[in-house]
Amino acid sequence: AMEELERALAEAGGTGAPPAWGGRLRGLLLEELERGRDELARPRSGYATPVGVAVAACSDTLVGVAPVSPGMRVDPDVASEREWRVGAALAGALCHAAALPAPSAAEDLVMLFGELESHLVLAVPARHGDAELAAVAYEEGTAGIDRLRTRALVLPGHVLDGAHGTLSAPIGLVQHPLRVAEAVARLGGRPADDESVEAHEDAVLALLGVTTAPARPHDDPDPARRVARRILQRLHGMGKWGGFHTEFSHLARGFQGNERALADSVGEALLAEGLLSEKRSVGQRHVFLDPRRARDIHTLIDTGVLPKGLTLP
Known part of the structure; x- marks a missing residue:
């Protein structure tokens, strides 16, 4: 395809290309996106033929479409890790090509989301957006993703015109992973790269x-509980739910002295109780918040009340 x-x-x-070609090009694009969805579910994706995404300049908007479930607008957990990285890289590429300035508040985030025949659409305002630059930025942003080969095609704007009409703000979490991706990109980072996101x-x-949580975890008088609440708060703030994970060693980031060792022990306790889940990747331990324990996690962050089975060091 x-x-x-x-x-x-x-x-x-x-x-x-003239609009008369729009139907033909869109049909072929949809075939390629379907193939890409199948490829992203494989252990190695795009090795025979790269997984394709598409970008286009539509009026005053840069639009990208990826072979990722649009359901992640509402529920980020529907996307696999590799789908998430493709979406994050596309978000970063659009922001880069649109030359969006660094945001100073959450209200400055402008990326909109939609779908094209069951595939995720991302869009940013861009009066003079360069779709060719977005394609280059996407390929640079995905070059280091393990077991993935992918590339971006630049299409005439009219091919994605239908998608342009379905756009809306993200639904649900302020800390939605795609909002985090936009923020990281506009702050100069690479949203598909773990080290850049952590930085x-x-x-x-x-x-x-x-x-600005109602009950500040930093003020908790109990050291272990304070560390647990801060760890969970940071993971929640960065959208590390379900397939969106971070290295276990990063849990101690931001703690000083003896609290770093305590953070490691608290992390093990959170894993043992199931508030965190673990994914092993190339010999490294990666962890994420378990969506099934969302109520317990939010209660602990906001009030300091421990789940019944959690024993902290």
């Missing part, structure tokens, strides 16, 4: 207002 789409696009005149964590948390 990728090769056929590329041939048709070249025959039609590239991004200058911008403090700025993103401040931007999203996570530090």
